[in-house]
Amino acid sequence: MSFIKKAKTKAAVKYNALMVVGIRVFLAKRLSAQTLNRVDLTGKRAIVTGSNTGLGKATVQYLAEMGAEVYIVCRNLGKGEAARQDILKTIPHASLHLIQLDTSTLENCRKFCEDWAANGGKTIDMLFHNAGIGCPPSPDNLFSPDGFEHMYMTNFLSNVVLTHGLERFFAPDAKVIMTSSPGVYVANFSPDFAKQSTKNTMEPGFNYIKDAHPKPANSVVYSSTKLMQLCFARNLMRKWKAEGKGYIAHAYNPGYAASDFFEKEGVKTSKRKDDLIWWMLTWLKAPMPASEGCKTGVMLAIDNSKKVTDKAGFLWDRMKWRTSTIDLYDDKMLDRMWDRWCNDTGIEWSIVPQDSTTASKASVDEPAVIISEKN
Numbered sequence: 001m002s003f004i005k006k007a008k009t010k011a012a013v014k015y016n017a018l019m020v021v022g023i024r025v026f027l028a029k030r031l032s033a034q035t036l037n038r039v040d041l042t043g044k045r046a047i048v049t050g051s052n053t054g055l056g057k058a059t060v061q062y063l064a065e066m067g068a069e070v071y072i073v074c075r076n077l078g079k080g081e082a083a084r085q086d087i088l089k090t091i092p093h094a095s096l097h098l099i100q101l102d103t104s105t106l107e108n109c110r111k112f113c114e115d116w117a118a119n120g121g122k123t124i125d126m127l128f129h130n131a132g133i134g135c136p137p138s139p140d141n142l143f144s145p146d147g148f149e150h151m152y153m154t155n156f157l158s159n160v161v162l163t164h165g166l167e168r169f170f171a172p173d174a175k176v177i178m179t180s181s182p183g184v185y186v187a188n189f190s191p192d193f194a195k196q197s198t199k200n201t202m203e204p205g206f207n208y209i210k211d212a213h214p215k216p217a218n219s220v221v222y223s224s225t226k227l228m229q230l231c232f233a234r235n236l237m238r239k240w241k242a243e244g245k246g247y248i249a250h251a252y253n254p255g256y257a258a259s260d261f262f263e264k265e266g267v268k269t270s271k272r273k274d275d276l277i278w279w280m281l282t283w284l285k286a287p288m289p290a291s292e293g294c295k296t297g298v299m300l301a302i303d304n305s306k307k308v309t310d311k312a313g314f315l316w317d318r319m320k321w322r323t324s325t326i327d328l329y330d331d332k333m334l335d336r337m338w339d340r341w342c343n344d345t346g347i348e349w350s351i352v353p354q355d356s357t358t359a360s361k362a363s364v365d366e367p368a369v370i371i372s373e374k375n
Ligand SMILES: NC(=O)c1ccc[n+]([C@@H]2O[C@H](COP(=O)([O-])OP(=O)(O)OC[C@H]3O[C@@H](n4cnc5c(N)ncnc54)[C@H](OP(=O)(O)O)[C@@H]3O)[C@@H](O)[C@H]2O)c1
Pocket: 049, 050, 051, 052, 053, 054, 055, 056, 074, 075, 076, 079, 101, 102, 103, 104, 129, 130, 131, 132, 133, 154, 155, 179, 180, 181, 182, 253, 254, 255, 256, 257, 258, 259, 260, 261, 262, 287, 290
């Protein structure tokens, strides 16, 4: 099994997909509890987006329990305050703050970073990119105010803007944790992905161009945004290692966990013929508790051991790193994705050290190595 896990082949990836999607999702409720070792986080500061409920709230609970000062970041302050009060009932001495952020626009994310600076620019030890949706806010409104497909913006581009904008406040060993998904095992990008920035289209990688193709299932688009988070973690690690920085970026799969995610209109009401995955998960009704699903993410944020940090930028799942499709991508493909995200967000952020003379950057016109269903 460990041979297959470490083999860099498509068979390994498919094996993992079968294990995770086929078995762990179906048996989520019956999986044994994972062991999360507690550490003293006194003096540490964490930001968790989308943490008024679900996995984010459970993450805040663990961090607060271990003594961290935690910023509950959410789009609805009323819901955020309710979550804060709820956590304070069990952890009365918790140091919990509330900040409003709707991650569905570039401007909101940029402003969050500016406000953080204006409010003293406190050091950040842990940044959790957790806010996410499995469908657009309404079926008639596929695009964010910036013109990006909603899930791409809310689930992913926000991660890029926030990480870039907050990096200057990172502690030397800061952790950036992205809540990815079992969807990464089945997600693919089309060969056109990363070639260009096309506002008011869904990504070419999502196989949909406005008014030209039928819209793919929400779960398919969603899974691509989650695979992108993993690619982002991998790219951040390439960048930070080259720059000699000690920051760590991880993406983890929480599995199938109980939360409001499955209560949102476009997920809950999915029909089998339109969106098999969302239909199946809402029909199954057998998720594990959110407090179980978030454990791997919390572990990654607090475990500084080499066995964990050495595998930063790999997919983590039930406390272990696992092979995924991005292990089959070459650096040029990852460079092209980075360029794409920078173009989309308007950020100037080099993946290679600014003064590097040896590292070469892939041209956006060069063909990329793509792993798709056809190869
Ligand atoms: N549950 C699972 O089985 C599962 C599996 C894989 C990955 N995930 C991922 O885990 C993360 C947490 O999801 P969850 O399952 O805990 O679902 P959830 O209970 O619905 O939590 C999602 C959080 O994101 C927030 N959010 C959504 N859109 C936002 C926006 N535009 N701006 C700011 N916050 C926004 C939600 O706020 P509101 O309460 O205001 O809507 C909520 O706080 C998501 O990224 C999801 O993709 C979940």
